[in-house]
Amino acid sequence: MLAHQDDFDVRWCKGTIAEEIFAPWKREIEKVGGEVFGGRRVARVELATGESNKRRSRVVATTRDGDVVEEETHEADVVVMATGVGAARGIIASSPDLRDAAGLRGFLADPDPDSDDPDSSGIASTSVIAVRLFLDVAVTLPCKSNVWGGFTLGASRGSKNGGVEGVTDTVGTEDVAGTFFDLCALHDEYRDLKKASSDASDDVRSVIEVDMYNAGSVIDLDDETLVEMALRDILTACVRDVAPEIQDAVVVDSSVLRFKDGVTKFAPGSAVALPRTTPAGLERAMFYVAGDHVWQGPGSHGARGLSQEKALVSGMAAADAAAAAFGRIAGEESRRATSTTTTRAPARILDVEPDEPHVAAAKDALRAADALEAFLPRPPPGFPPLF
């Protein structure tokens, strides 16, 4: 948001990711003879280069039918782990071949924001709640994407802490913050809702999504309470002066999604812990990482942070790395390539716009300070850092 103030940091997909990205991708895979398995959870990975010393790697997954959990094993030449931070932590912890890799250590390390020791830096995760409100009033927000923070969640329900069981006084005001989006302005499928419709049963006039980050303290509240918080404590409090119609809005429909400890938390010191596409220590293992938590920094693609764009770009990078290892990228040498290996060009990944000048200048200044600090003698223990 800071780097490109006019257009947020990410591009929005004009439709659902399931329809626009995953369905065509699945069709392509099936066209070339591949099969996509659903309803399975990866439990652990055994690498061909690891302890098992097998010719191919193995992915062990579990299926669940009621209370019955079964394990199945899939052999693989290439493994791309693209599960998100929470699940990756579990898979790595139960996979001895992954646990020892230097480039994956950050998943298991306890994130300590005060430490400058790279080995003690971990990848933190946080809880997020997404509340989608379908309202009976056409609410016109001045901005499509908005940031909020500093509200007492539960206040609309009465007492000091809102009278909501389980919500402490400090929760709303200090710890939970987030974003809200006018989905009628962002998603084609809701574009025409604000126009009056002749269909009397079609009573939704606005769709607004309120996302709550760092929401561990309220994630166990029931849906009804969270919807009320989103509409009254957050949305109404933010926009009642610029969109007074919000005060009469009634929730016609809603959805509440919870992501418990499942979302990457980009905290100071976490950058060194993020995995590369090919994690350090697994250069020969044909094991790659994709997702919004892949390392970002100078030389990497400009898509940053918690975004679908970054997840997509990192997936393309992982696919290219795997294809290159098999000699399938035109111009890339590989001892696995044979005379019949077919090649393709690398994925075409469009770059993002350059940083705005003030952001570029701040980054340059910080890098210069870091470089200077590296030349200075280390201060004695307990001495405050120079920068």
Ligand SMILES: Cc1cc2nc3c(=O)[nH]c(=O)nc-3n(C[C@H](O)[C@H](O)[C@H](O)COP(=O)(O)OP(=O)(O)OC[C@H]3O[C@@H](n4cnc5c(N)ncnc54)[C@H](O)[C@@H]3O)c2cc1C
């Ligand atoms: C509330 C909220 C709002 C957001 N809003 C936006 C936004 O407006 N714009 C934007 O660009 N980004 C947004 N993001 C961020 C975006 O959703 C993520 O950055 C993106 O989804 C990350 O993609 P991913 O593929 O890395 O991980 P995920 O989307 O988390 O996908 C991981 C997949 O792995 C599967 N999985 C998990 N465990 C296992 C296992 N053991 N075995 C097999 N599969 C497993 C999961 O089911 C899931 O399908 C938002 C995120 C949240 C939570």
